Amino acid sequence: MKAxxxxxxxxxxxxxxxxxxxxxxYGLAALTSVASMALPMRRTEAVLTGMLSSFVVYxxxxxxxxxxxxxxxxxxxxxxxxxxxxxxxxxxxQGQGAG
Numbered sequence: 001m002k003a004x005x006x007x008x009x010x011x012x013x014x015x016x017x018x019x020x021x022x023x024x025x026y027g028l029a030a031l032t033s034v035a036s037m038a039l040p041m042r043r044t045e046a047v048l049t050g051m052l053s054s055f056v057v058y059x060x061x062x063x064x065x066x067x068x069x070x071x072x073x074x075x076x077x078x079x080x081x082x083x084x085x086x087x088x089x090x091x092x093x094q095g096q097g098a099g
Contacts, residue, residue, distance in 0.1 A: 016071035024078040025061035028085065029054035035088035 036050030037043070061078070068074035 013071045017065050017068075017074055020071065020074045020078060021062045021065040024065065024075070025058045028061050028078065028081055029058040031082060031085035031089055032057045034092050035085045037092045038088050 033050035033054045036053060037046050039046050039049065041049070061081075064077060065074040068077060
């Protein structure tokens with residue numbers, strides 16, 4: 001009787017990690033792309049830098065999510081990593097970024 005809840009717990013953890021990898025990876029990659037607009041460079045170079053770095057960030061997020069000890073740690077890591085990116089991207093969203 002005890003095996004069913006353990007199996008459900010493992011499946012739930014796996015599904016949580018998959019969602020964290022896909023959605024969290026996309027979110028951090030998008031934040032990286034937007035935050036790169038705050039870099040002190042020409043707009044075209046910032047866009048290219050953001051696009052290229054977003055691929056690296058997405059890959060790193062997927063690897064880290066599945067390497068984390070638990071799904072909770074993976075989600076915590078995603079939130080902690082998103083905070084500085086949100087702070088860097090906020091002026092861009094408000095129209096005050098580098099231009």
